[in-house]
Amino acid sequence: MTAIASPVRDQYEAFPYPPRDPGRELDQLHTTLIGQLALANHVLAGGHWSIGSGFRVLDAGCGTGDNAIFIAEQLRGTGATVTGVDLSEHSLTIAAARARARGLEIDFHHARIEEAPALGIGAFDYIVSAGVLHHLPDPGAGLAALRSLLTPGGGMGLMVYGQYGRTAIYQLQELLRIIAPPTLAAEQRIAIARRTVAELRAEHWAAFGRDTFAGEIELHGDAGLYDVLLHSTDRAYTIPQIHEWLASGGMRLARFIMPVLYEPSLYSPSLDTSGMNLTARQAAAELLHGRMQKHSFFAARADAPPLDAPPWHDLAAIPTWLRFDHDGLIRRQLAERPELHLVYEGFELRLTLDPFRRVMLKSIDGRRTLGEILVEMAARYPKTTVQERVRKWNEAYAALEQFNLLGMRAGARSGCL
Ligand SMILES: C[S@@+](CC[C@H](N)C(=O)[O-])C[C@H]1O[C@@H](n2cnc3c(N)ncnc32)[C@H](O)[C@@H]1O
Numbered sequence: 001m002t003a004i005a006s007p008v009r010d011q012y013e014a015f016p017y018p019p020r021d022p023g024r025e026l027d028q029l030h031t032t033l034i035g036q037l038a039l040a041n042h043v044l045a046g047g048h049w050s051i052g053s054g055f056r057v058l059d060a061g062c063g064t065g066d067n068a069i070f071i072a073e074q075l076r077g078t079g080a081t082v083t084g085v086d087l088s089e090h091s092l093t094i095a096a097a098r099a100r101a102r103g104l105e106i107d108f109h110h111a112r113i114e115e116a117p118a119l120g121i122g123a124f125d126y127i128v129s130a131g132v133l134h135h136l137p138d139p140g141a142g143l144a145a146l147r148s149l150l151t152p153g154g155g156m157g158l159m160v161y162g163q164y165g166r167t168a169i170y171q172l173q174e175l176l177r178i179i180a181p182p183t184l185a186a187e188q189r190i191a192i193a194r195r196t197v198a199e200l201r202a203e204h205w206a207a208f209g210r211d212t213f214a215g216e217i218e219l220h221g222d223a224g225l226y227d228v229l230l231h232s233t234d235r236a237y238t239i240p241q242i243h244e245w246l247a248s249g250g251m252r253l254a255r256f257i258m259p260v261l262y263e264p265s266l267y268s269p270s271l272d273t274s275g276m277n278l279t280a281r282q283a284a285a286e287l288l289h290g291r292m293q294k295h296s297f298f299a300a301r302a303d304a305p306p307l308d309a310p311p312w313h314d315l316a317a318i319p320t321w322l323r324f325d326h327d328g329l330i331r332r333q334l335a336e337r338p339e340l341h342l343v344y345e346g347f348e349l350r351l352t353l354d355p356f357r358r359v360m361l362k363s364i365d366g367r368r369t370l371g372e373i374l375v376e377m378a379a380r381y382p383k384t385t386v387q388e389r390v391r392k393w394n395e396a397y398a399a400l401e402q403f404n405l406l407g408m409r410a411g412a413r414s415g416c417l
Pocket residue numbers: 008009012017018060061062063064065066067085086087088091111112113114129130131132135136227
């Protein structure tokens with residue numbers, strides 16, 4: 001790696017992020033939505049990726065390894081490979097120890113993202129980069145470097161900061177650059193930041209917006225505080241800026257991780273959005289929400305034709321769970337609970353499991369086609385009509401697809417209802 005003095009590298013050498021203890025690695029698997037490979041496959045490739053031997057994933061700016069490890073767990077025993085790149089040697093040491101604790105092989109490289117194309121690490125089908133590109137001096141250069149590492153059919157899962165939701169944070173960052181300048185030792189800066197935050201006047205914007213940064217400090221201590229309030233290189237994006245940034249890097253936004261959050265009608269049901277294009281709707285949703293701190297999304301190559309998943313009513317398509325059920329949560333709920341209940345990023349799904357729905361959802365095994373499942377349902381529930389069975393499937397699928405739980409994968413033949 002080129003040895004250039006970098007306050008970003010110094011920060012993550014001193015405070016690897018997120019703080020993780022390899023000794024407690026087996027207590028918990030840290031999962032993310034952009035790390036869900038079946039979901040990425042559904043959104044970016046219409047389920048056409050063959051996630052097995054030869055499939056290659058890069059975690060760019062992997063830090064202490066959450067995404068790299070989560071993805072490697074999903075790929076265990078498949079012959080697919082995971083590579084991690086990061087600027088901080090200390091973070092990589094932790095990530096490697098975590099992988100060892102799980103018996104996972106991950107190929108880690110100490111390098112800048114901007115230099116990754118020169119490492120000779122080959123091309124990747126899926127590149128995930130969470131909370132990293134907004135810390136580069138030139139995020140466009142980082143995106144271009146990653147774009148050059150994509151296979152022709154590959155795509156990305158990215159998370160960058162949202163501007164409006166971090167308003168209070170940027171006001172505090174500016175203040176702290178004055179009263180706790182980078183010339184001071186990190187411990188002094190942290191102490192001043194902690195005192196300042198504790199003494200904020202109740203009327204201060206940052207006191208109203210305390211929840212936008214306090215959670216990070218509570219969860220990750222000094223590493224969290226440094227990351228959120230004392231970072232040297234940190235920019236955020238509005239929706240139009242994300243679209244422009246991606247376009248200038250030869251990419252396009254395929255889908256936000258939680259598309260429903262980017263629908264203005266969620267916040268303002270009476271609003272007429274009929275004249276707005278997609279970007280305008282998303283931008284309006286961001287402004288109506290007011291506090292989105294992060295934007296997580298899938299991005300596809302701009303030069304690749306979109307590969308849509310089959311529609312909900314394709315009888316020859318295969319309904320497929322999109323969530324890696326590592327803790328058996330879905331399996332258990334389908335077996336014994338009155339409803340499917342999941343919370344994702346503050347969003348709650350509650351889907352009542354009447355006997356019909358329970359049987360139908362339990363028969364989704366990633367092999368049977370929708371046609372086969374509906375034929376089985378007709379045999380088990382002969383008093384239901386075709387229309388009823390299709391309606392029940394449509395309702396369940398719409399709720400679960402929007403919640404990133406269920407998708408359709410192309411089967412051998414297609415044949416819609
Ligand atoms: C906020 S942490 C995120 C870590 C990880 N992606 C996650 O989501 O848990 C940012 C990471 O990006 C790394 N980083 C920052 N700039 C980088 C660059 N130019 N090249 C490679 N890594 C970089 C830092 O060392 C740090 O580990």
